[in-house]
Amino acid sequence: MTAARVRILGFGMGPQHVTPEVAAALGECDYAIAVQKGDEDALLEARRAVCEAYGVELVVVRDPERDRSPGLDRSAYEGAVADWYAARLAAYRAVLDGRGGTCAFLVWGDPSLYDGTIRIVRELDVPFDVLPGVSAPQVLAARHRIVLHEVGQPVHVTTARRLRADVAARQRNLVVMLTAGVDLEGFEDWTIWWGANLGGVGERLVSGRVGDVVGVIEDARAAAKAEAGWVMDLFLLRGPEA
CATH class of the missing domain: 3.40.1010.10 (Tetrapyrrole methylase, N-terminal domain)
Known part of the structure; x- marks a missing residue:
């Protein structure tokens, strides 16, 4: 052997x-x-x-x-x-x-x-x-037909647990992973590109102003879980221009 x-x-x-x-x-x-x-x-x-x-x-x-x-x-x-x-x-x-x-x-x-x-x-x-x-962020960007960062700007990859601390540290363009639901209170004027079960059963995509689509995301997340029996989601969150 x-x-x-x-x-x-x-x-x-x-x-x-x-x-x-x-x-x-x-x-x-x-x-x-x-x-x-x-x-x-x-x-x-x-x-x-x-x-x-x-x-x-x-x-x-x-x-x-x-x-x-x-x-x-x-x-x-x-x-x-x-x-x-x-x-x-x-x-x-x-x-x-x-x-x-x-x-x-x-x-x-x-x-x-x-x-x-x-x-x-x-x-x-x-x-x-x-x-x-x-990686999931690659698939997220491809599905939404976007670039993860703006011209000449960084993208910060983090977890849902760290999201608010990272925003408090002045991060304005974040890929957020390891979510267990989406708590977006206070981010109503930010823009989100969200996806669940990317490349698999139950794939769902939502994008738009957070205040306009947060309910849509909650429904889509539930639908993805119901269809596949599980859900893994992530999102890109971008702050409004100063």
């Missing part, structure tokens, strides 16, 4: 986004590892579709349970997360040690953007490389 090697491969939002470079890498892999986070895991099914399209065996690892007890203080919460993280690493190591060979880790979107796979694989202490994928 050969020692394990890992290839971290961005696959966009499904087989339709797999680049020729990633397709060639998949052809060199003996199997792929993916975590199953529940009985109905839509992201696992997306990875399964990629593996089936390229004839790669998918090895499914059940995500370890994490202590989600209400009322955990900060120390207990951090300890629970550390225990869960260690258990996931152990599950990956067990597969790699038992199988060896070349293993793919399939990353939703692109490995460089709000994904922890590279950090995890570093801790596995195996040789690895990384190939890029199509």
Whole structure:
């Protein structure tokens, strides 16, 4: 048995986004590892579709349970997360040690953007490389036929949790990811380009002045979730001209 090697491969939002470079890498892999986070895991099914399209065996690892007890203080919460993280690493190591060979880790979107796979694989202490994928902000811009930044200006990529702090720090053009709903109170005069389930089942798009479309976005988000059984959304938010 050969020692394990890992290839971290961005696959966009499904087989339709797999680049020729990633397709060639998949052809060199003996199997792929993916975590199953529940009985109905839509992201696992997306990875399964990629593996089936390229004839790669998918090895499914059940995500370890994490202590989600209400009322955990900060120390207990951090300890629970550390225990869960260690258990996931152990599950990956067990597969790699038992199988060896070349293993793919399939990353939703692109490995460089709000994904922890590279950090995890570093801790596995195996040789690895990384190939890029199509990211959600790229698809968002293409669907809306826009450039993410204005001429000569920056774009700030952030999370929904950090949105208000970043705006307070004078950011005026933001790609906002990792949303759990859209709280846009106070941004009524800003412009938004929003998308859900981009490139997949339930894709929805809305754009316009926030005050005019916030209700439309809420309805579209609910419709995307109803159609697909899950929803992942993001948006570009741009402030009015000073």
